[in-house]
Amino acid sequence: MIYADNAATTKMSDAAIDAMTDCMRNTYGNPSSLYEVGQRAKEVLEDARDEIIKAIGADNFREIIFTSGGSEADNQALRTAAEIGRAAGKMHIISSAFEHHAILHTLNKLEKEGFEVTYLDVHEDGLVRSEEVEAAIRPDTCLVTIMYANNEIGTIQPIREIGAICRAKGVLFHTDAVQAIGHIPVNVKDDNIDMLSASAHKFHGPKGTGFLYVRKGIKISNLIEGGAQERGKRAGTENVPGIRATAVALKDAIAHMEENDKIIRAKRDRLIAGLKEIPHSAINGDENKRLPGNVNFCFEGIEGESLLLLLDDKGIQASSGSACTSGSLDPSHVLLAIGRVHDVAHGSLRLSIDETISDEDVEYIINAVKEVVTYLRSFSPIWRDLVAGKKEFIL
Amino acid sequence: MALYSEKVMDHFRNPRNVGVIEDANGVGEVGNAKCGDIMKMYLKIENDIVEDVKFETFGCGSAIASSSMATEMIKGKPLSEVRELTNKAVAEALDGLPDYKMHCSVLAEEAIKSALEDYEKRKSENNS
Numbered sequence: 001m002i003y004a005d006n007a008a009t010t011k012m013s014d015a016a017i018d019a020m021t022d023c024m025r026n027t028y029g030n031p032s033s034l035y036e037v038g039q040r041a042k043e044v045l046e047d048a049r050d051e052i053i054k055a056i057g058a059d060n061f062r063e064i065i066f067t068s069g070g071s072e073a074d075n076q077a078l079r080t081a082a083e084i085g086r087a088a089g090k091m092h093i094i095s096s097a098f099e100h101h102a103i104l105h106t107l108n109k110l111e112k113e114g115f116e117v118t119y120l121d122v123h124e125d126g127l128v129r130s131e132e133v134e135a136a137i138r139p140d141t142c143l144v145t146i147m148y149a150n151n152e153i154g155t156i157q158p159i160r161e162i163g164a165i166c167r168a169k170g171v172l173f174h175t176d177a178v179q180a181i182g183h184i185p186v187n188v189k190d191d192n193i194d195m196l197s198a199s200a201h202k203f204h205g206p207k208g209t210g211f212l213y214v215r216k217g218i219k220i221s222n223l224i225e226g227g228a229q230e231r232g233k234r235a236g237t238e239n240v241p242g243i244r245a246t247a248v249a250l251k252d253a254i255a256h257m258e259e260n261d262k263i264i265r266a267k268r269d270r271l272i273a274g275l276k277e278i279p280h281s282a283i284n285g286d287e288n289k290r291l292p293g294n295v296n297f298c299f300e301g302i303e304g305e306s307l308l309l310l311l312d313d314k315g316i317q318a319s320s321g322s323a324c325t326s327g328s329l330d331p332s333h334v335l336l337a338i339g340r341v342h343d344v345a346h347g348s349l350r351l352s353i354d355e356t357i358s359d360e361d362v363e364y365i366i367n368a369v370k371e372v373v374t375y376l377r378s379f380s381p382i383w384r385d386l387v388a389g390k391k392e393f394i395l
Numbered sequence: 396m397a398l399y400s401e402k403v404m405d406h407f408r409n410p411r412n413v414g415v416i417e418d419a420n421g422v423g424e425v426g427n428a429k430c431g432d433i434m435k436m437y438l439k440i441e442n443d444i445v446e447d448v449k450f451e452t453f454g455c456g457s458a459i460a461s462s463s464m465a466t467e468m469i470k471g472k473p474l475s476e477v478r479e480l481t482n483k484a485v486a487e488a489l490d491g492l493p494d495y496k497m498h499c500s501v502l503a504e505e506a507i508k509s510a511l512e513d514y515e516k517r518k519s520e521n522n523s
């Protein structure tokens with residue numbers, strides 16, 4: 001089996017699993033309890049927070065709130081900015097057309113509450129332009145939220161420049177860094193980030209844990225009311241084993257980032273070169289400014305779900321932005337945002353690899369995709385029309 | 396639990412009656428690329444019997460399986476029976492489809508209806 005869907009989720013690292021189970025066995029107390037096993041759990045919790053602060057270049061323990069993952073962190077960040085904005089009479093938000101639904105659906109909700117949202121174009125290369133962010137900022141803008149790297153096509157946004165612009169203009173800047181953290185260098189200070197969302201299961205940590213970074217001095221709004229955990233900003237007994245494993249996984253990912261980056265990038269580039277040989281195909285998103293493990297293609301004349309099922313039969317796990325895999329009638333909003341028309345967007349394939357993939361695996365994937373695409377085209381009525389010249393090729 | 400029944404996967408992996416009939420006397424194409432499904436049915440009808448049927452499909456696993464199953468259900472059958480084929484019968488023969496994939500079986504029914512219409516049209520044109 002070749003697991004090539006690391007953007008969906010990753011396998012937990014052994015170190016993270018060990019840290020988690022050790023915590024479950026030995027540090028099972030409630031961090032709010034005053035006796036020894038509770039206080040030890042508290043210590044584990046605060047040590048994890050320290051690790052995470054260091055890992056992202058923050059400097060104060062008050063700046064990290066542990067959450068149930070990336071979605072919750074995104075929701076809380078937008079809520080926080082919206083409430084600050086509302087109090088100041090600033091009801092305008094800037095975002096992009098291809099954010100994760102945790103952002104987009106929260107923005108839709110805020111629009112219903114009276115906020116106005118500008119969705120910036122992400123262009124054919126899948127990149128937001130910092131000049132366009134600057135031009136979109138108005139006196140009543142309370143927030144800019146742009147993802148660090150896109151989850152489908154992997155394109156890395158000019159976060160540092162956007163951060164600098166927002167800082168200069170005095171506008172809050174949030175970034176959904178769920179796909180970036182642990183894979184590429186992220187530093188909240190250097191990047192001028194005010195708020196940042198992260199999720200552990202994207203960097204070989206556990207599912208259902210993540211964190212929100214909020215720069216000191218920003219008044220955080222709650223989503224979950226209850227006890228005084230996380231200094232009253234996120235109620236609920238802390239997921240101590242998950243948090244411990246998150247810190248271990250992140251530390252590990254960052255310690256090996258440079259060496260892994262080299263390995264993964266070389267394999268990604270080989271995959272891209274191999275898949276480009278398929279006629280009437282195209283890579284989605286800028287070829288270089290993308291996550292080291294992300295490969296995303298469209299193949300004309302075929303549909304993504306049948307491609308995935310046949311690849312699964314060959315032992316390859318991947319994903320697609322076709323409508324059939326999303327359970328809706330429309331293909332991925334990300335592919336539409338970069339200008340892919342529906343016909344072509346249905347035939348997309350995302351491979352997201354990690355450092356464990358071998359050179360043989362890479363060659364096997366290339367050959368398998370070539371074979372399956374050729375096979376599906378052999379009885380595709382669209383392909384027949386394209387080849388017969390009754391329809392024009394788009395790719 | 397798997398997304399699809401074993402029957403669906405069997406017809407998807409080994410589709411029956413795939414291809415083109417060059418001298419078909421009834422051809423129907425339904426669906427559109429925008430929605431991600433197109434089905435094309437080729438019928439060869441003689442003496443009111445479907446002597447041969449072939450299909451081409453652009454679409455997901457259940458679209459390919461539905462086309463394949465539908466062709467099996469009408470091959471060698473008299474037109475009176477073929478006209479009665481419903482999408483539900485196709486879905487049942489596949490041991491069911493997920494709710495949001497039922498439209499694939501509808502497309503299979505429509506593709507056959509459309510090919511039959513084409514056949515009737517050609518016949519009346521030939522007679523006139």
Ligand SMILES: Cc1ncc(COP(=O)(O)O)c(C=O)c1O
Nearest residue numbers: 069070071100102151178179199
């Ligand atoms: C960019 C991005 N944001 C947010 C999320 C949501 O994270 P989680 O699954 O931890 O809620 C994901 C993961 O699917 C993601 O890729």
